[in-house]
Amino acid sequence: DIQMTQSPSSMSASLGDRVTITCRASQDIGNYLSWFQQKPGKSPRRMIYGATNLAAGVPSRFSGSRSGSDYSLTISSLESEDMAIYYCLQSIQYPYTFGAGTKLELK
Amino acid sequence: QVKLLQSGAALVKPGDSVKMSCKASGYTFTDYIIHWVKQSHGKSLEWIGYINPYSGGTNYNEKFKSKATLTVDKSSSTAYMEFSRLTSEDSAIYYCARVDYWGQGVMVTVSS
Numbered sequence: 001d002i003q004m005t006q007s008p009s010s011m012s013a014s015l016g017d018r019v020t021i022t023c024r025a026s027q028d029i030g031n032y033l034s035w036f037q038q039k040p041g042k043s044p045r046r047m048i049y050g051a052t053n054l055a056a057g058v059p060s061r062f063s064g065s066r067s068g069s070d071y072s073l074t075i076s077s078l079e080s081e082d083m084a085i086y087y088c089l090q091s092i093q094y095p096y097t098f099g100a101g102t103k104l105e106l107k
Numbered sequence: 108q109v110k111l112l113q114s115g116a117a118l119v120k121p122g123d124s125v126k127m128s129c130k131a132s133g134y135t136f137t138d139y140i141i142h143w144v145k146q147s148h149g150k151s152l153e154w155i156g157y158i159n160p161y162s163g164g165t166n167y168n169e170k171f172k173s174k175a176t177l178t179v180d181k182s183s184s185t186a187y188m189e190f191s192r193l194t195s196e197d198s199a200i201y202y203c204a205r206v207d208y209w210g211q212g213v214m215v216t217v218s219s
């Protein structure tokens with residue numbers, strides 16, 4: 001199975017900060033990488049697909065990038081509604097595998 | 108709009124089975140595979156498997172192969188997952204998803 005190593009596991013940041021979360025894949029996954037946001041008591045919401053594509057309705061302060069086997073989700077200017085847990089997902093090979101999650105909190 | 112509406116919470120006894128549903132609307136049911144995902148309390152997400160509503164074909168995570176059975180009813184645009192021989196480790200929230208759209212989740216509690 002492909003391992004997705006996500007970091008950090010948690011972080012605190014201030015409103016307006018630039019925030020970056022990273023996932024590293026244990027094998028080549030091309031651009032088959034999505035990012036999800038999950039708020040307490042809610043289902044995951046897809047934010048980014050294909051490593052860099054913004055899902056419909058997602059604010060433009062969110063972006064995705066790739067450098068080799070490292071994939072990043074960046075929030076350019078943190079807003080209070082962005083406090084959540086973020087997960088990456090590889091979808092190139094079954095079983096699909098998720099990162100362990102990054103809990104984003106307000107400082 | 109696309110919706111995946113899942114059945115309600117379930118309280119089941121150890122050793123029992125539970126069958127949950129996922130009713131799709133707002134799109135052609137047979138055009139998209141349905142995935143099932145497990146989320147244990149406070150933990151990350153685990154992919155259980157998928158079913159192709161058009162063909163009925165399935166693909167299971169090896170970890171859940173003896174535990175989960177995925178089926179569909181095309182006439183009602185509904186996908187089902189049956190989880191068998193339940194233990195406390197199976198207490199979790201279970202989601203159906205198209206990946207781009209997710210159901211609201213079913214909380215399953217296994218307790219005597």
